[in-house]
Amino acid sequence: MDVTKLFLPQTQLEEWALADKADLRDGNLVVMEEGGASFPTVPAVHFVQLVSGDDTHHLVSKVKTESQLASLGAEQMADSVLLGETAYEIVPGYLTEVTSRSSDKKTGNEADLLAAFILNKMG
16 A cells, blocks of 8 residues: 655645635545545645754655644744744645555546646646
C-alpha cells in the first residue's frame, strides 16, 4: 500500500471552488471533475522561507499540519508562523493523503486521477 501526500494551497482550492471543479466538504476534498471522488484533508501549512531567526527545526520547504504546529509550540498568524524567536513565511492550505494499493485498481485509479487533476490545474 502506497500513500501519497499532497499539499493543496488555500488559494488554489478557492479557485477550484469558484470554478465548481473541487471543494472542501466536511473535511474532505471533493473533486467534481472526477465524478465526486472524495479525499480526506487536514489543515496544514507549507513553510516557504525563513523571515528571521535560525531554522533550527529545519522547517523551510516542509509541510506541517495544525496539530504538528501545536506540538512544536508554533503560532500561525495569516501567512506566517512564529516558533520562539524564529519567523517563517508560509502558505496556508490542506494536506490530503491518497492511498493506492497495487491490488486495488479502483483506489490506484483514484490516486492517479487526483494527481493528474492537481498537476493539470496547478500548471
